[in-house]
Amino acid sequence: QQQVKQSPQSLIVQKGGISIINCAYENTAFDYFPWYQQFPGKGPALLIAIRPDVSEKKEGRFTISFNKSAKQFSLHIMDSQPGDSATYFCAASIGSGTYKYIFGTGTRLKVLA
């Protein structure tokens, strides 16, 4: 119940294409869903986050789509650039108590120039 399943494990996209990464969860108590971006040798950094009261959130080229009934959410990167090549993690947390993050297993994205 505490797992967050992320797919695909790796993704290769052409420059200018759309990158899509999917996550699914079981625990309906989760109410905060961030996406983190991690470059090699660096710590994860928040990219964008959503709460379950909205179905979509967009920030620049990055969009989260959220499907509460299906317990799924996804990250879309529009006009993917070589500089977007990184590992992406979805996560889920409960907005009270410890605010513990449960991370997905990560997706290694490579955008070809």
Place this chain on the structure above:
Amino acid sequence: DTAVSQTPKYLVTQMGNDKSIKCEQNLGHDTMYWYKQDSKKFLKIMFSYNNKELIINETVPNRFSPKSPDKAHLNLHINSLELGDSAVYFCASRPSGTGEETQYFGPGTRLLVL
């Protein structure tokens, strides 16, 4: 620079040794975390402190002991290091308050046990 910082950045040591990793944040946050990232990049929570009080203690060998001298610092001491402890350890912090759920990560400490 306002940030979460960790020292050392790299740590190479022999099996059986004891080592410490330090974390400091100058963001004014109340809650700090330790995560372990294994060779497959999987990120797993280990510990969390809120205002010097331990609030998360996951299933971690008791060779790992966190210590928070004040709310800006969270250190991790590891006794009797084993090969399987080789990983990247990340510290993170979060502001207090309802709705403040973003965690800010440090640059990581790469531990290699030989």
